[in-house]
Amino acid sequence: xxxxxxxxxxxxxxxxxxxxxxxxxxxxxxxxxxxxxxxxxxxxxxxxxxxxxxxxxxxxxxxxxxxxxxxxxxxxxxxxxxxxxxxxxxxxxxxxxxxxxxxxxxxxxxxxxxxxxxxxxxxxxxxxxxxxxxxxxxxxxxxxxxxxxxxxxxxxxxxxxxxxxxxxxxxxxxxxxxxxxxxxxxxxxxxxxxxxxxxxxxxxxxxxxxxxxxxxxxxxxxxxxxxxxxxxxxxxxxxxxxxxxxxxxxxxxxxxxxxxxxxxxxxxxxxxxxxxxxxxxxxxxxxxxxxxxxxxxxxxx
Numbered sequence: 001x002x003x004x005x006x007x008x009x010x011x012x013x014x015x016x017x018x019x020x021x022x023x024x025x026x027x028x029x030x031x032x033x034x035x036x037x038x039x040x041x042x043x044x045x046x047x048x049x050x051x052x053x054x055x056x057x058x059x060x061x062x063x064x065x066x067x068x069x070x071x072x073x074x075x076x077x078x079x080x081x082x083x084x085x086x087x088x089x090x091x092x093x094x095x096x097x098x099x100x101x102x103x104x105x106x107x108x109x110x111x112x113x114x115x116x117x118x119x120x121x122x123x124x125x126x127x128x129x130x131x132x133x134x135x136x137x138x139x140x141x142x143x144x145x146x147x148x149x150x151x152x153x154x155x156x157x158x159x160x161x162x163x164x165x166x167x168x169x170x171x172x173x174x175x176x177x178x179x180x181x182x183x184x185x186x187x188x189x190x191x192x193x194x195x196x197x198x199x200x201x202x203x204x205x206x207x208x209x210x211x212x213x214x215x216x217x218x219x220x221x222x223x224x225x226x227x228x229x230x231x232x233x234x235x236x237x238x239x240x241x242x243x244x245x246x247x248x249x250x251x252x253x254x255x256x257x258x259x260x261x262x263x264x265x266x267x268x269x270x271x272x273x274x275x276x277x278x279x280x281x282x283x284x285x286x287x288x289x290x291x292x293x294x295x296x297x298x299x300x301x
Contacts, residue, residue, distance in 0.1 A: 001037040001047075008054065015056065018047055019120060020102045021066040022058040036159050041173035043070075043122045048159045050115045056108040068102040069123040073180070075154055079114030083107075085138040092116075097141045097151065099184070106138070117154050125177045126184060136184050145227045146182035149203040152225065153179065156206035175202055200226065201240040204233065205248075212252035213275040219245035254289045257282065262301050267294040 003014035008026035011033045016022055018037045033051035040046055074083070074092060081092035085106040090098045092114075100106045101123070141147055153172060204222060211217050222245060223230040237245045257274035265273070271282035271294075286294045 001035070003036075004032075004034040006032055011051065011054065018045070019072065019118070020058060020068045020070060021062045022056055023062070024054055024056050026052070026054040028053055038157065038159060038164065038169070040157075040169045040176070044125075044173045044176060045120045046154060046157055046159070047118045047120070048115075049118055051110065051113075053112050054110055056110075057106075058102065059105050063103065063105065070102040070120055071099060071123050071126060072102060073097060073099050073119045073121075074108075075117040075119070075151055077115045077117065079110060079112055081108060081110040081114055083138050084109070088138040090138045090140050092140075097147060097183075098139065099137050099141065101137050104137070119154060119176065119180075121176060121180065126181050141183055143227075144183060145200075146179050148226050149200060150176070150179040150183055152203050152207045156203075156210045171202065172206075179203075197236055197239065200228070201236045204236060204245075205241070208249055208252055212249055213256050213273060215275040215277060217249060217275070219249070250285060251289065254286055257286065257294070258290070258297065261294060261298045264298075267298065270294060 001018055003010075003018075005011050005014055008024045008031055011026070011031070012022070012024040014033075014035050015024060018035055031052050031054065033049075033054070035047055035049050037045055037047035074097065076092040076094055076096045076098070078094055079092075083090045083092060083098045083100055083106065085100050085104060092098060100108075103123070153175060157169075157172060204226065207222065207225070208217065219233055220230055223233045226233070233245050237243060237248055241248055243251075253275045257270045257276075260270040260273055261267070267283070268279050271279045274282070276282035276285070283294055286292075286297070290297065292300070
């Protein structure tokens with residue numbers, strides 16, 4: 001689903017269709033907003049949302065007319081906002097994550113331009129967090145390894161792809177529930193449980209696949225991003241991918257360079273755009289990986 005609108009009324013229709021029935025108020029006459037949503041699995045969707053200043057409300061009347069047992073989670077990327085539910089307020093800022101429940105009235109208020117990902121799942125997906133669930137809504141979730149992995153997983157989804165990879169979307173959806181439950185269990189006081197190695201492996205892989213051509217991407221940076229040790233990152237790669245983290249990054253860069261050469265990029269341009277700092281290093285790595293020089297590959301393709 002994709003929607004690009006220029007009024008609060010159109011935005012109300014778009015959001016109600018994508019998420020749950022609700023109402024939008026926008027003060028500025030030049031209101032603009034866009035929404036792109038993908039279905040990862042039955043009942044599980046992810047949306048990329050941008051809008052100018054607005055207030056989004058799901059009230060008792062909307063709930064009575066269209067009751068839903070869905071849970072929504074905002075991964076805020078830009079701007080600020082406030083989530084109000086169950087008598088509490090949570091302030092949204094870039095990097096923050098907040099949960100809210102479609103079965104209870106809530107308000108989302110954004111004073112200016114904003115951007116966020118919104119993950120929507122059936123409430124039963126996270127039922128195992130226990131009776132304290134309502135205490136977790138409208139609260140900024142505490143940073144943790146599972147939450148960091150979930151954020152990376154969400155960010156890795158190619159929202160603009162013309163054709164969806166059903167197998168990959170299903171794999172992502174299967175990983176959402178345990179990561180979300182682990183993130184919510186850390187909403188209270190207690191020791192941080194370790195993230196499951198298999199889930200971490202997939203999150204690391206998706207994170208690298210999304211950012212492999214960034215020359216600043218390193219195994220140490222991965223460890224810092226996911227709040228684990230560098231040694232743990234290396235062990236995960238050796239176990240699940242039979243290679244090291246640095247080698248995996250290099251391979252993904254070289255595969256990206258192959259595609260650039262197929263598109264008639266020069267060798268120097270392919271080296272630079274795929275994340276290599278100099279052409280000689282790129283050429284040697286390319287020949288070791290594929291048995292042919294970049295120029296030879298380009299000429300053959």
